[in-house]
Amino acid sequence: MLGSVTGPGRLHRAVTGAADRLNDGTAHPRVIDLADARIAFADGRPPEQLDDETAQVVASIAHADAVVLATPVYRGSLTGALKNVLDHVPVDALESKPTGIIAMGATDHHFLGAERHLRDILAFFGALVAPTAVYLTSRDFEDGEPTADAGRAVDGLLRTVLGLAESVEGVTFGPAPLAARR
Numbered sequence: 778m779l780g781s782v783t784g785p786g787r788l789h790r791a792v793t794g795a796a797d798r799l800n801d802g803t804a805h806p807r808v809i810d811l812a813d814a815r816i817a818f819a820d821g822r823p824p825e826q827l828d829d830e831t832a833q834v835v836a837s838i839a840h841a842d843a844v845v846l847a848t849p850v851y852r853g854s855l856t857g858a859l860k861n862v863l864d865h866v867p868v869d870a871l872e873s874k875p876t877g878i879i880a881m882g883a884t885d886h887h888f889l890g891a892e893r894h895l896r897d898i899l900a901f902f903g904a905l906v907a908p909t910a911v912y913l914t915s916r917d918f919e920d921g922e923p924t925a926d927a928g929r930a931v932d933g934l935l936r937t938v939l940g941l942a943e944s945v946e947g948v949t950f951g952p953a954p955l956a957a958r959r
Contacts, residue, residue, distance in 0.1 A: 778838070779810040780848035780859025788881045791913060791923040792847045795931040804939055807841075809834055811858045819864035831865055838862075839870035843877070843942040844904075845935060846895060850882035853890040855898075863898055868957045871902035873950045875941035877934045878910035888912040903954030905945065907937050 779789055789810060796806035815829040824832035838844055848855040876899055880891035892910045899906050911934045917927035 778834075778844065778846055778859070778862070779808065779812070780846060780856045780862075781810075782812050782856070782858045784812055785810070787918045787921055787923070788847055788849055788879070788913065790921065791881075791917075791927060791931050792845070792879065794923060794928060795935050798928075798932060799935050799939075806935070807837065809837060811856075811862065816858070816862055816865070819861055824865050831862075834862060835865050835867075835870065838866055841874070842946075843875040843938045844871065845877040845879060845938055847879035848881075848891050848895070850880055850887040850891045853887050854894045855880075855891045860898070866902070868902050868954060871899065871904040872954060872957060873945070873948075874902075874904050875907070875938045875945065876904040877907045877938040879913070879931060879934065880910065881913040883915055885912075885914060901954060901956050903950070903957065905941060905950070907934060907941065909937075910934070 779792055781788065793808050796808050799806050814834055816831050816834060817827040817829050824835045846859065848859050851857070878892050878895050880888070882888065892912065896906060911930045913923070913927055917924055923931070
């Protein structure tokens with residue numbers, strides 16, 4: 778899922794390029810770009826009651842074998858649009874789900890900002906987060922396209938998350954995240 782509401786840019790090209798390379802017949806990645814999706818503000822209503830694409834996006838997350846969240850760094854953190862989507866997602870949709878993080882910023886100064894916040898959010902869900910993330914900067918692109926090294930990094934994360942999904946299929950993790958305890 779691409780967490781930016783602006784049109785396709787460098788992060789979009791890096792993620793969709795990796796998804797295209799991964800789509801080899803065994804994996805069927807789907808990229809959800811928040812620039813193209815109409816998502817309501819999370820106001821407590823169930824997604825099915827909203828007159829937009831919120832329910833479809835939440836269902837895609839819930840039914841995915843694995844999820845990769847990609848976000849530009851905005852003010853040292855993830856985008857509000859991505860946080861808003863995550864506010865709609867029920868805990869069980871991400872609980873024990875293999876998840877990866879990709880962040881992109883202009884410089885190295887914010888490399889942990891979005892990742893750290895996303896790890897905290899994903900801990901709330903009890904998601905199974907890959908141990909390392911990808912952080913891209915302007916240096917990782919030439920003429921708007923990801924460099925070979927950047928492509929390998931994103932490809933590696935996607936393969937890691939898929940490997941986690943294959944490894945834990947059918948495994949029950951515990952204890953349940955605090956948010957899931959009733």
